[in-house]
Amino acid sequence: MAAAMDHAGLAVLTFEECLELVAASGVGRLAFLADGEIEILPVNYTVDGSAVAFRTATGFKLEAAVERAVVAFEVDAYDEIERTGWSVLIKGRAEVVSEPDVVRRLESSGLRPYAAVPKPEWVVIHPNTITGRRIPAAG
Amino acid sequence: MAAAMDHAGLAVLTFEECLELVAASGVGRLAFLADGEIEILPVNYTVDGSAVAFRTATGFKLEAAVERAVVAFEVDAYDEIERTGWSVLIKGRAEVVSEPDVVRRLESSGLRPYAAVPKPEWVVIHPNTITGRRIPAAG
Numbered sequence: 001m002a003a004a005m006d007h008a009g010l011a012v013l014t015f016e017e018c019l020e021l022v023a024a025s026g027v028g029r030l031a032f033l034a035d036g037e038i039e040i041l042p043v044n045y046t047v048d049g050s051a052v053a054f055r056t057a058t059g060f061k062l063e064a065a066v067e068r069a070v071v072a073f074e075v076d077a078y079d080e081i082e083r084t085g086w087s088v089l090i091k092g093r094a095e096v097v098s099e100p101d102v103v104r105r106l107e108s109s110g111l112r113p114y115a116a117v118p119k120p121e122w123v124v125i126h127p128n129t130i131t132g133r134r135i136p137a138a139g
Numbered sequence: 140m141a142a143a144m145d146h147a148g149l150a151v152l153t154f155e156e157c158l159e160l161v162a163a164s165g166v167g168r169l170a171f172l173a174d175g176e177i178e179i180l181p182v183n184y185t186v187d188g189s190a191v192a193f194r195t196a197t198g199f200k201l202e203a204a205v206e207r208a209v210v211a212f213e214v215d216a217y218d219e220i221e222r223t224g225w226s227v228l229i230k231g232r233a234e235v236v237s238e239p240d241v242v243r244r245l246e247s248s249g250l251r252p253y254a255a256v257p258k259p260e261w262v263v264i265h266p267n268t269i270t271g272r273r274i275p276a277a278g
Contacts, residue, residue, distance in 0.1 A: 038177060038210065040226075042213075070176055076166075076168070078183075080166065093206070108196045122262075
């Protein structure tokens with residue numbers, strides 16, 4: 001079945017395709033409002049069901065985002081030679097995880113931050129919407 | 140000279156390093172507010188002085204962003220094997236370009252959208268701030 005196209009000429013990904021692409025990737029970008037400005041923070045993440053989870057240092061500016069209703073999380077991949085690519089956008093609520101059972105499950109994912117600084121907190125994004133687009137291959 | 144480190148253990152990039160990295164890359168992510176939610180839109184771009192310029196289709200949702208005071212534009216690169224990477228965040232004002240001289244200069248960059256849909260409009264982001272971080276190589 002041909003994928004639906006949007007007004008920008010991009011193929012609309014299904015929910016399942018979005019989840020598969022996010023699960024197969026490792027770095028995404030969290031966008032949130034802090035002091036009235038949009039911040040964008042790249043993080044490496046793991047997937048927990050349909051939620052995205054990542055580590056953060058205590059007292060980080062991210063906590064401002066957690067208090068906000070909705071954050072955005074984007075994952076993509078592009079090939080500048082083939083001129084193709086895809087992106088998935090998750091909008092949802094960010095939450096610092098405190099339940100020991102959930103922390104234990106997340107720890108078992110083996111996710112560790114790239115940088116050497118300790119990041120003891122786990123943040124989970126509970127998706128409200130997951131949408132994605134793919135650039136169709138040139139004909 | 141050793142780079143300054145931030146509280147997250149990341150090396151702080153200089154303004155010049157940020158500009159060089161952005162100029163050497165081709166795809167970034169524009170984050171803007173639309174209907175009270177953060178949207179993130181990947182775009183391929185060119186650099187015009189210290190500004191970032193990209194094409195968009197007429198009547199796109201982006202126009203909501205242009206009316207806003209500040210948008211954010213992020214460029215990054217990560218190596219999941221080496222566990223290194225960098226990101227640059229530009230905050231600034233987005234503007235649809237109407238001056239023929241500027242359009243002509245931008246057209247001469249040769250930038251063309253990945254997708255086949257016509258994108259006649261040029262949008263320029265005039266930076267207020269440009270900041271960047273690099274993950275130091277593991278010791």
